[in-house]
Amino acid sequence: MTTNTELVLVTALLAISSAVLAAVLGYPVGNWLxxxxxxxxLVSAFLLLPFLLPxxxxxxxxxxxxxxxxxxGLAFSWILFAHLLMNIGFIARVVAASSVSKEQLEAAELDGASKLQSRWLVEIPQQLPGIASALLLVALYSATSYGLVLTLGRGEIRxxxxxxxxxxxxxLDLVSAGTLAVLQTSLTVVLFFIAR
Incomplete structure (x- = not known):
């Protein structure tokens, strides 16, 4: 029997690790895009296709x-892999859409900033609101990925x-289901406030 605390922890770990890894892998793909x-x-549509599939x-x-x-552990890894497959393209699209113009980066370099400083001090701060919103969506999507957990978790992951x-x-225990639904809603609210 899985406790409510274990369910919340597994769900939160899956959601947060999916969002963070999707950002780490999706950011360079978005810059390339x-x-x-x-x-x-065409490349953008191809990258977004897994996100749009059921x-x-x-x-x-x-x-x-x-x-x-x-x-x-293996079931968790497979579910995480599926989340990454589905969400890297979405993160990449957000990063590409929020890219900073070359003129701004060139102006920063003319002011003496290195390429790394330009990225950290000019580009990332301007992209951060869009990326944070995308991370929230990925985390919420991953926390509620019923189909993937059932299919790939095969009972090992709850x-x-x-x-x-x-x-x-x-x-048919509706009281326990209601309690779990309140926990799911609470986790969603916590993820929302973390993203802010």
Whole structure:
């Protein structure tokens, strides 16, 4: 039996690690996407495609790659991989859309800033609000990824979302399901305030 605390921790860990890793991997992809001259729209659409697909379909696509035997850590890794596959393109699109003009970066370099200083002091502060909003969406999406957790977790991973379904639909314990729903809502509010 999984406790409510464990459910909250697993759900939060999955959401936050998915968002942080998607940002770390999506940021350079977004900068590359912003620098493209030709085929920018095609590459952008290709990167965003997994984000637009139903999570269950992405899970079914990845499922044949999984080993037969799963433990908690391996199941968590596969779900995290699926979240990254789905969200890196979204983060990259946000980074590309919020890219700073070359003129601003050149002006910073004329004022004596190195390329690294230009990135840290000019580019990233201007991109940060858009990236923070995208990270919030990725974290919320990952915290509520019912289809991926069921498909790729195969019972080894239980999150608030999957446990609400289990308790409400199979056990018909609506009081416990309500408690879990309040915890899910609380986690969502906490993630929202972290992103601010």
């Amino acid at each position: 912003a620098s493209l001259k030709r085929l920018k729209n 999570a269950f379909l992405v899970g079914l696509t990845i499922l044949p790659l999984q080993p037969v035997e799963l433990n908690f 999150t608030l979302e999957t446990e609400i379904s289990e308790v409400a639909l199979r056990q």
